[in-house]
Amino acid sequence: MSGGGAIERVLEGFAAGHKASLARAVSIIEDQREGHERLAATLHPKLGRARRIGLTGPPGAGKSTLTTLLAEAYLAAGMKVGVVAVDPTSPFTGGALLGDRVRMERVALHPNVFIRSMATRGSLGGLASMTREVCDVLDAFGMDRILVETVGVGQSELDIARLADTSAVILVPESGDAIQTLKAGVMEIADCFVVNKADRPGADRLRNDIEVMLGLRGGGGAAPDAHHGIDLKALNPKRQAREAAARDDDQWTPPVLRTIGATGEGMPEFIASLDRHLAYLERSGTLQSRRRERLRDRVRDVVEHRIHRRLWRDEGIQQWVEAQLPALERGEVTPFTVAEALLARSVAAGTFTGSPT
Amino acid sequence: MSGGGAIERVLEGFAAGHKASLARAVSIIEDQREGHERLAATLHPKLGRARRIGLTGPPGAGKSTLTTLLAEAYLAAGMKVGVVAVDPTSPFTGGALLGDRVRMERVALHPNVFIRSMATRGSLGGLASMTREVCDVLDAFGMDRILVETVGVGQSELDIARLADTSAVILVPESGDAIQTLKAGVMEIADCFVVNKADRPGADRLRNDIEVMLGLRGGGGAAPDAHHGIDLKALNPKRQAREAAARDDDQWTPPVLRTIGATGEGMPEFIASLDRHLAYLERSGTLQSRRRERLRDRVRDVVEHRIHRRLWRDEGIQQWVEAQLPALERGEVTPFTVAEALLARSVAAGTFTGSPT
Numbered sequence: 001m002s003g004g005g006a007i008e009r010v011l012e013g014f015a016a017g018h019k020a021s022l023a024r025a026v027s028i029i030e031d032q033r034e035g036h037e038r039l040a041a042t043l044h045p046k047l048g049r050a051r052r053i054g055l056t057g058p059p060g061a062g063k064s065t066l067t068t069l070l071a072e073a074y075l076a077a078g079m080k081v082g083v084v085a086v087d088p089t090s091p092f093t094g095g096a097l098l099g100d101r102v103r104m105e106r107v108a109l110h111p112n113v114f115i116r117s118m119a120t121r122g123s124l125g126g127l128a129s130m131t132r133e134v135c136d137v138l139d140a141f142g143m144d145r146i147l148v149e150t151v152g153v154g155q156s157e158l159d160i161a162r163l164a165d166t167s168a169v170i171l172v173p174e175s176g177d178a179i180q181t182l183k184a185g186v187m188e189i190a191d192c193f194v195v196n197k198a199d200r201p202g203a204d205r206l207r208n209d210i211e212v213m214l215g216l217r218g219g220g221g222a223a224p225d226a227h228h229g230i231d232l233k234a235l236n237p238k239r240q241a242r243e244a245a246a247r248d249d250d251q252w253t254p255p256v257l258r259t260i261g262a263t264g265e266g267m268p269e270f271i272a273s274l275d276r277h278l279a280y281l282e283r284s285g286t287l288q289s290r291r292r293e294r295l296r297d298r299v300r301d302v303v304e305h306r307i308h309r310r311l312w313r314d315e316g317i318q319q320w321v322e323a324q325l326p327a328l329e330r331g332e333v334t335p336f337t338v339a340e341a342l343l344a345r346s347v348a349a350g351t352f353t354g355s356p357t
Numbered sequence: 358m359s360g361g362g363a364i365e366r367v368l369e370g371f372a373a374g375h376k377a378s379l380a381r382a383v384s385i386i387e388d389q390r391e392g393h394e395r396l397a398a399t400l401h402p403k404l405g406r407a408r409r410i411g412l413t414g415p416p417g418a419g420k421s422t423l424t425t426l427l428a429e430a431y432l433a434a435g436m437k438v439g440v441v442a443v444d445p446t447s448p449f450t451g452g453a454l455l456g457d458r459v460r461m462e463r464v465a466l467h468p469n470v471f472i473r474s475m476a477t478r479g480s481l482g483g484l485a486s487m488t489r490e491v492c493d494v495l496d497a498f499g500m501d502r503i504l505v506e507t508v509g510v511g512q513s514e515l516d517i518a519r520l521a522d523t524s525a526v527i528l529v530p531e532s533g534d535a536i537q538t539l540k541a542g543v544m545e546i547a548d549c550f551v552v553n554k555a556d557r558p559g560a561d562r563l564r565n566d567i568e569v570m571l572g573l574r575g576g577g578g579a580a581p582d583a584h585h586g587i588d589l590k591a592l593n594p595k596r597q598a599r600e601a602a603a604r605d606d607d608q609w610t611p612p613v614l615r616t617i618g619a620t621g622e623g624m625p626e627f628i629a630s631l632d633r634h635l636a637y638l639e640r641s642g643t644l645q646s647r648r649r650e651r652l653r654d655r656v657r658d659v660v661e662h663r664i665h666r667r668l669w670r671d672e673g674i675q676q677w678v679e680a681q682l683p684a685l686e687r688g689e690v691t692p693f694t695v696a697e698a699l700l701a702r703s704v705a706a707g708t709f710t711g712s713p714t
Binding site for chain 2: 037048292299302307325329330331334339350
């Protein structure tokens, strides 16, 4: 394998703690360059040090500012910090106000931080897998905290957020009708809510609404809910379970925090909440189960990637499919019968267990 | 199979030309309800009548208006018309001005038209496959023209546009720096360019820029290109090939048309261009090769879908993966060795050739 020497050199520099080697390793993984599987396999036993913190929310919620403030705080505490930005509106990836960018660039100069933005090429589905792999590289490098910033609250962004040990959902009073964005999926992933820019009008209202949804507040009459026209409580699928388990004294209830990114107000409480949640994760065994979930997904990804590569790059299979096309066109066979025959042929030919490149 | 009778009833109504049965068939395919493969297999031999026309472009380009006008023209010519909208800003799918919606609703009442909007749940990659399958159902129903409207010019939208026999890219003078959106991928799929809202300032300039990019104009000095700071000619990967084949008298060069959706101006020329392109496709054998490409993709989708279902719903495999997790966590094995063992076990157990549900 011609890339062998290059991978060895990356691994040597990586083991010696060189950021340049880390950057190369991340690129090899992200671009799936030759040797990427060997690199990932070599790094695999080193996983497990880092705590992964996801920051998710709509554009303009101030995620980048909070990410920068968190990174600064962890660095000040002597930790090594990785930042992965999957957010086209983030200063880490491009679009941002000058002030955000300057602050981020200052943090980036610190020797104990490594910042990487993920290209949003290809589908977001693939991006979630790739983000997890990049986080694994940062973990193997010895990062204590990995901050993953993602924008939006759609399914694909939730898949990315789900990679983290702890997920914070960042909202602002003016981010549209914020309650509308708190769909079931968001409630599922949120270990912590942050109402950022909390000095602006509507912050208390938003906080109250979230707390009603979480079942932290009775909501009194219909007053705080009614003007949205939504039954806030019904939005939270975890709520009933939480209420049923109310006597369990080690149940995590997502706190709803207030921050002002511009001044740093509320940051100590946010950091303390994340620490408390990480401690809870360890104590309750949830940290381990989240890690197992990631390993399970990783195995599945590798299996699917190999099948994909072996099947569709196989010249014999390509030729066979081409030979079926005329009969398919004439409607004499269907895509289903052709697919089934292809599977049988591939199994018989040993295609699925071919040697990896 | 409990869904058997239901599928038979849908097929009967379908064969009799009932729109309600078509609607049910589309839903069964789109939601992958029980029996959807049998339905698709039964319809497969009926494919091939429809010509599929894609309309792609940035939001606000007036795609829905042009789609409606095309549908009206084809209906007036006695054709049966299907419309598939994969566009969250379209009146077919929801967000639209009242005027657009009224016109579309009037068209929708015509007995020879069927309109379907695609839910954008899941990834756009899956959406492209699903759009192709829905178009197949409309084709099997006997539609003469299928209009597929997609918004945006990203990779995923291009995948959807690529499903069509003929693709029109719709632009407007004010759609940002329109030339910037004409990336290599767009140039590849565009069989026809339409400058809509051509009564607005900048229409001639946009048309000129596209023609320079297509090599239809020398571009004289640097004048029309220079203010963009881009070498327009370099953006077009097909251009050299086209110039090399300049003496081939059956080469298709995408026309650049002007329309005003609000008044219908330019529509006869647009319709004539689409007809000319469809005739060119048939004459040159390109129609057949585009269909073969769709069949190839369809076989691939079915194979991957079956593998996915058989592997990850197999209880034995699930249990085996769970049993590997502790060693994976301890770093004694890697995701790669586990994946390889899983593939070998699945082949041995006949998982890949399991009977479809």
